[in-house]
Structures are given as C-alpha cells and as structure tokens.
Amino acid sequence: ILNVEQSPQSLHVQEGDSTNFTCSFPSSNFYALHWYRWETAKSPEALFVMTLNGDEKKKGRISATLNTKEGYSYLYIKGSQPEDSATYLCAVNSGGYQKVTFGTGTKLQVIP
C-alpha cells in the first residue's frame, strides 16, 4: 500500500501572504503526481500533473515542484486570496494507469 502524506493538515494565512504545502511519497515505483484543489460544495479540480524529477508547473499564483529521488512535492501559493481557501490534495500513481493514492489533504483558509 502506497503511503502519501501531506503536511500541514490545515493552515490559516492572512490575505496577501505566500504559503506552501508538502506532499511526501515513496520514491520507488513512482509514475506521476497530481495536485487537486477541492473547494467546499464543489468537486475536486485538477491543478497539475507532474511526472519528471525536477518538474515545475505554474498556474497563475500557484506553482508546484517535484523531487522524485527524495519523494516529495511542494505546492506554493503566492499572495494568497480568500478564493484560494480550499483543501489541496496530492495524489500519486505508482503504475501506468489510474490507480492513485491520495493524501488526506491540506486545508487552507485565507483570512481577509
């Protein structure tokens, strides 16, 4: 069973602050890492998919990095806004198909 860990579990930041979260996973048998944003009363929304060591992806104020050798990924949010409040999920594929293991998420609340 693949163990995907996310930290911190929850986070409160002030509007305008930058923040980051961590996703840790076993580095063996790695295929792909996904980040999703899950807002309350909505469905999870895909942010990034990363497969290569050293990958960096960016979408507006949100970016992510991947280190497959040491088994971690960081998600960064620059200048947090209240609309960034959500749970951020990390998911890892250890095979080629859609059998993913999700972490329990980091719940972010941005205070205006």
Next chain:
Amino acid sequence: KAGVTQTPRYLIKTRGQQVTLSCSPISGHRSVSWYQQTPGQGLQFLFEYFSETQRNKGNFPGRFSGRQFSNSRSEMNVSTLELGDSALYLCASSRSGQGGQPQHFGDGTRLSIL
C-alpha cells in the same frame, strides 16, 4: 462540454439494503474511477474501469462492485449496506486512464446509512 455527472446526489438507505450509484463521464472519456471519502480519511480508491473492463481495484470488500457500459457510463453497487458505508462517493473520468492524465471529478453521491 458537459462535466462528469453523478446520480443521485443524495441517498438514504438502511443497513442490509443495497444501492446502485451512476456516473456519466465526460464525452470521449473512456476511463472511469470510483472513490470513497469518509470523515478523516483521504479519498480511497475503489476501482477503475476502461472499455467495460475493470482494470484496477482497491482494498474494499466484495460487497463493492461496479461495471461500465459500452457508452462508458459506469455504475457502482454496494450490497448488504453497513453503517460504515456512509460516505461521499466520487466518480472521476479521464480520456484513456493513463497515469499522467488528470482526472475530472463529478460532484459525488452522498450516501447515508441509517
């Protein structure tokens, strides 16, 4: 383009009953995965279907089963319901189910067992 549609949105059942949940993927998507979320747990993978075949299965008892039809629509069935089956069930689709593709999620079915 319509998103992933799950029906029903809410369901209340009693212990011992069975239930069938439905998922219509995005048009053109052939891979459908099912997940369970219970309080305090991350999304737990149930199974994945591609071209009417179950390709992957998570660690759930045999009471949980599914199928996929030729139009890629999928159903999930849970028999002999237990209180612990109360959860949000999410369905997700992707074009071919390759691990490097993002999944598109439906809004879920919230199942409550009395």
